[in-house]
Amino acid sequence: MEEVKVLNQIISQTIDTVSTSREKIFEIGERSRNEHAYLSKELEQTKQKVVEVIDKVDKSSLHARHARNRLAKVSKEFQSYTNDEVRVAYEQASEYQVEMAVLQQEEKLLRTRRDDIERRLKNLQDTISRAEQLSVQMSVVFDFLSSDLKKVGEIIEDAKEKQSFGLKIIEAQEEERGRLSREIHDGPAQMMANVMLHSELIERIYQEKGIHEALKEIRGLRKMVRSSLAEVRRIIYDLRPMALEDLGLIPTLRKYLENIEERHGLTVHFKHLGIETRLEQHFEIAVFRLIQEAVQNAIKHASPTEVLVKIEMKRNNVMVVIKDDGVGFNPSTKKDSSFGIIGMKERVNMLNGAITIQSEIEQGTNILIQLPVTTV
CATH class of the missing domain: 3.30.565.10 (Histidine kinase-like ATPase, C-terminal domain)
Structure with a gap:
């Protein structure tokens, strides 16, 4: 009897440890998803800046080449130009050269930042995938440890069959929960987050531009809420079409x-x-x-x-x-x-x-x- 009590204590402590670990894994996954979304947006902005800087470098390079040609001509025909014209030609060539060097350095920094963000996104995606996998595995262990398998044991006499049967049921449940969680996270949850951001924007528009502009945004918000409601109804329908029974x-x-x-x-x-x-x-x-x-x-x-x-x-x-x-x-x-x-x-x-x-x-x-x- 004492051994059973000790065994129960060990199982209870194990369940608590698994539960705590599962929550920590979930938190890591959520933080990684949030950071992934933020960096994805920053990556798009950085790529756009790279394109803009490259365009500026090309234009600056063209100006610098013209300025150098002008300076070479002035230097060659020095006696034909005034001191002011010589000075202006020299200053323009110098300014364009400095401007091009600055832009090239900016392009280099932006490319480095872009590559760094892409590496971080890849690492974050690996972390998210690993966290999801571990979360499912930990949930399987948690449910298996905390579930009462006595009734299953009455049907399945062999211990190995009992374990395999229980794990298959729990794995199927966890996979379905994971799928539903992702659908809600990517659908209604994301839409509701957008609604919150949109409502703050409406408040700001109302304060800055007045009621008429705010009403225009409210109409857009109404469409967003209607879309979110339709998505929720779709998920409910996909879970169990009630018309099937009727x-x-x-x-x-x-x-x-x-x-x-x-x-x-x-x-x-x-x-x-x-x-x-x-x-x-x-x-x-x-x-x-x-x-x-x-x-x-x-x-x-x-x-x-x-x-x-x-x-x-x-x-x-x-x-x-x-x-x-x-x-x-x-x-x-x-x-x-x-x-x-x-x-x-x-x-x-x-x-x-x-x-x-x-x-x-x-x-x-x-x-x-x-x-x-x-x-x-």
Whole structure:
């Protein structure tokens, strides 16, 4: 009994340590993201300054060359010019030479600063990626240590299977949380930050230019808030389309693809063949997620102009085709979209189905999914 108490104390202390470390990793990631955003803006400004200084150097070099030619002519024909003309020619040549030297030094400093910022941005990006990876890993450890796996243990007798099963569940949850966190950070959170900055700008405009100019900015702010609200609704819808439970798979898919067509400005063809019947809820959700993942992959990585989604429902099976006319890819080469494809394959395997992916560079992508089903 005493040994169990000591073991519990050790686990509790370990959980506290992991929790603290996870928070510190998150703070490091946030600071790195903020610094990355600031330096990215500074890099753009520095690049613009480099272009401007180079232009000035070219003009100054041209002026300096003309001034030197003028001075050479005056020196050669010294007797033909007054003392003032000689002095002016000499001073102009000297001034342009000094100006060009100053500009060249400024260009050198700006180029050095630009290169330094680019190196820092690369290091920050590595830090951000590492922090995100560590955060997920620490969360997996934290959840695994703090979760009660007794009920799982009753089902899975072997200890190794229990550990593997628990980790897979937690990893899937953390990956989904990470994806949602990034969507909120890059979407609504960023928009709300812009709203805050815009509101401060409106206050300043009101004080400096009056109510009419401020009202113009308020109209722009209203559009920004409306856009933010639409993004929040989209994220909520992507988490769990409520129409799926009420209307069923086919009407929900039709509505989702119509929204995709409006949001991304591409043509989406949706075809439904065979019977239209309700399926088991978990199966409808799985089919919806598979189509959603395939369409999102196409939009994100393939830049298509048209997407075809066809679903054929028979009594004992469902066949789904998702086809796009995008840039395509080499299936044997690892791409950024490979994680989504792996997730689709795992979901299809869980349903005892089969998935075939055909793609070639500049030839689009064709995904065929076949799933055995039982109706409600």
